[in-house]
Amino acid sequence: MRCLVTGTAGFVGFHLARRLLDAGHQVTGIDGLTPYYDPKLKQARHAELARFGSFHPHICMLEEAGRLGAVYEQAAADVVLHLAAQAGVRYSLDNPRAYIDSNIVGSFNLLELCRRSPPRHLLIASTSSVYGDSTDFPLAETGPSDHPLSLYAASKKAVEAIAHSYAHVWDIPTTLFRFFTVYGPWGRPDMAHFKFAERILAGRPIDIYNHGQMERDFTYIDDLVEAIVRLSDLSPIRGGAKAAATDSSSRSAPYRIVNIGGGQPVKLLDFVEEIERATGRKAIRNYMDMQPADVVRTEASTDFLEALIDYRPTTPLSVGIAEFVRWYRGYYQV
Template structure:
């Protein structure tokens, strides 16, 4: 089995690649190693994968059409897992162009490669951000997502629409996964939990938005990977028209959407308390108003995922944060020990 993973040096991509490599799968990982956050962390993740004889890495910019065409001409993939994207809600306010290049142009280039190849299934990363201004909870994939409140969310919604179109036109089996606040070891430094652990460990204040009146459906990385693997092996067989209750829609797309969330939102102040206990330090809070593009609540309805693949996330926030803090302390202690001694 040959699997292409885009964003292989990223947080989810690294963990998924490692899981598949441990299962004996042949994995080709691609990434552009951009500097949105610490490139050394991305390289350290890749260093964990390079010893596998069934792993190959290729530097690739997905927005480069010719390079993507060449990738699919030179390799034959059974499955494609598309995780590469420009992430971050707030950064999209500062640099909107990179979101279009990476999340839209890069995605279309990848779809073109997939539809001209004989892949069995394309699985791509969407986001809980697409629920935008929705106030109904829990968020279900049947809910309207027509009102995104960040450019990042709008690009992810666009991915879903474009993927459906390709599936309808070309019979490409495609599944989109809306991830809900993924966390865990080797995570992204721009995420709140990472910033909180760093600041609390160093005795620095943490920025708490909306004055702490927020909740998130935190989803541990191992649960996310398990969900991806199960979904990957079950490409949609029937067109949407055969499973939808709405007889007025005639979609021939072999296309599905699932939430991957813990189905258990945690209040932000409770989350901070869990981190305090894991770190062994008190948090000093800097209470701030809601940031543009942010939402007060995320909460995943995962019934469709359970019905489709027989799985829902199970890791508690206490267990997940404990494992992250252990990794964080070990990783940064190791990094510090490698720093050169100044003369």
């Protein structure tokens, strides 16, 4: 199978591309290698993928419509997996334009290409952040998501809506998946598990927001990739099949939204203690107030995911954190 994956130098895109390459698929990768965080880490991920002769990387920004179009045409992909985006809730307070350019304009450019030459299945990454401060737990795909608290979340919600219109008008089978706090080896340096491990191992204080009174539905990266791969084999149809009460399939388009999370929230302080166990060191804790645009709790409804692919993330936090710390020590030689 020929696959086009955007964001192959990013955390999730790298793992997904590697999984596809391991399975013998052809992967055309696109990444802009932006300096949002250390480009050397992104280059190292691409170097890992370059070990496969069936990996064809292109350094390109999604906003560059002409260059993106040339890569898309060359890839002639059966499946398009769109992971590239400007990530991060808090960074959207500092550099909002990056989210409009990358997430909205970039996604629009890709959708235009899919309109002209439709793949068998288009899969696009979204986020649990679109649920805002909803307390209707577990958060279901059919629940409210019209009040995002950050521009990051708003940009992702916009892409969900734009993708639906393209799926309806141009009959493009499209799946949006909403991530729930993904973690694991090769993670992003701005993510909590990365920052906590880095600072604990260096003997520096860690910032714990809302005085630790937070919960997250953590999802191990291998589980996330497994779910994406299974979903990629199952293209949506117009009207769906009402596989579950939370089935988000559109009545007017071959389109659906699927949560990918375990449905098992973990308290933030338990998360910190797990990193302490894995590193063998105690954290110096700096308790702080809640950050703007953040939420207190996330918890995924997994009913629709399980109905579609008979699977949900189950890797225990103790296993996933241990794997991350093992990778971190090896990569950074600490």
